[in-house]
Amino acid sequence: MNLLPTTEQAEIVSVIGEFLSSEVPIRRYQETINLGTPYSAALWQQFVKLGWFGVSCPEHLGGSGLGIAEEILLAREAGRQLISPTVLATAFTANLASRHDQAGLANSLINGEKRVAIALATKEDNYLMFDGGDADYLLTCHDNKINLFPAAAIAKAETLKGTDESVSLTRTTLTGTPLLKNIGESDVMRLAIGLCAVLTGIAESACAAAVSYAGEREQFGQPIGAFQTIKHLCADMAVRNEAAWSQCVYAGLSLQDEHEDATRKIAAAVEMSARAALENARTNIQVHGGVGFTVEYDAHLLVKRTHVLSSLLDSLIDRRKVLLKQ
């Protein structure tokens, strides 16, 4: 038993982390908010070159043959820089397709030819699609189930103003039948734990931003981080990070090893990571004070993206019911 990354895993994280912070840092939203087409073809190819979409696909399909551990390590890095949910959805679907005898589909996602956007069912029987502008497939989350539709199934699409302006938002109506049949609970849980890891990355990003600002910003003649009121807010953020990440790893590995209580552990990961992300994102704004309330800092984006991801998770797992089941 060891929950720390291996040397190889740490190496992957370091390469991915450097790529994201130099090519698609969270600061990019200052210049290019709400483009609707999240990443250019060239940028998408950089993700392909890093092996992102095939990380857990078999090697004969062009993947790296790794597992859930690596998936959540990547997802956490994606959360730290608020990477488009399209990246996560594409990687998830490539793995899903590879295990459902859809080698062609898997391959087209691994090599970057096709993309998958994620969408959430609303009460009105339509879907809210995130960053779906040029997606080829749609992964829908609805009532603890997921389905995969081709973009051609979109019968109606209406562009909406989103609460989270860092992703484009489209209300869509779908017709036709899904591409993959019999997507089971363990697949739904695999998507869920990935989203939990993204939320944990957001929580960590919020903590890092707050700590950095608290160390620089001076009031009353010293950095505000020297005051216990601020220092202790930051400490509580670190506690939430540790709880969320430890639980993501524990739950993710339980799913990997097919433990019978994996779903329960994932429900706990949902609770801890959603709580950590929202509380930390909120605290980060508080630590920044007035500037944290403006769009000139990224702090507000962490709050808004957290709501998107938490809503997706709520449509994938009934956290309370799972946790209270005897």
Place this chain on the structure above:
Amino acid sequence: MNIQFSPDDQLFREDVRQWLADNRPREQRPSVADLAACREHDTAWQKTLFDAGWAGIAWPEACGGRGLSLTRQLIWYEEYAAADVPPGGWKSVCFVGLAHAGPTLIACGEDNHKAEHLPKILDGSAVWCQGFSEPGAGSDLASLRTRGEIDGDHLVINGQKLWTSYADVADFQELLVRTDPDAQKHRGITWVVCDMKTPGITIRPIRNMAGESEFCEVFYDDVRIPLSQVIGGLNNGWRTAMSTLSFERGTAFIADQVELEHDVVKMEQLAREVHIGGRAAIAHDEIAERLAGLKAEVIALKAMTYMSISRNSNQDLPGPEGSIVRLFFAKLSQRISHFGMELLGADGLVYQGKHEELVRTYLFRYADTIAAGTEQIQRSIIGERVLGLPKSR
């Protein structure tokens, strides 16, 4: 990253489970109203554990331990918590010896100190207590004023210590004294082993809010301790004490963290038994939501304990991240028992009978955010030593 226990670990787990099933004491631990009986009970149980090879599982073999991994120690605690056995953590009189003094002697003591003290800690023949806090030195431990003056080959101790659990049944004390009053406050402190039978020691028990008196004030009046009992060097006691505290915040409470899972199970049972407004408490949305949250948190506490063991397996001294788990544990334990008190309603006003244990636990838990460093101190440690925030000027 993996959560697999090796086949050898699994065998170890089965051995532990079987042994506990066959050997666990059937009688209750005596009430802490009778500390001498508690000592007799806890040390006899420790002797049984020692004879069977379950003492010092992760201690080095050279120090009388089994030299096994922290993972094995965790397995022991997990099985221990699952079996119905006497308290294994801070409630036992053996706790300070096993979780503080022992590891500190291993890390900082000379061979003669180890040979003298470690075997007696392991087999339960010596009980230890702690002498760190003072009336004027609580969170600001380094401002302690109990004097240790050198007189020939002895230290002569004068002063007062506070919050010393089991002082009146202990044989030895890990004692912090000021040996250089002129030095900067962290530099004039010495960590020394005090034999509690030395003349000049007066002990006054203090009653805590749960109505029990397991901790005490200790007064020192010209208490003479041989200089040979100094651990880690004269005036170097702060460093020695920091290693003690890193064990306290890092690994000492693994047993309690593991046991907390069982507290939540009890609360869930209670929420199904207790009725509010004609329905089981758990049928109320707000109560169900809170209970689900608490269950998620104890699952996460276990994950954090695993993470902490993963980290500590690679280092000699637990790092400052221990404060993260300690703080999370303390706040959670309080919310769990407070939840139980709310479920009980008026029944929680009766401190005897069916719910006595739940009420006692609730009252005791107030100490969790004070003992081993207050929650505020833990937050400052996390802020400064984990996150690197500046100290206050």
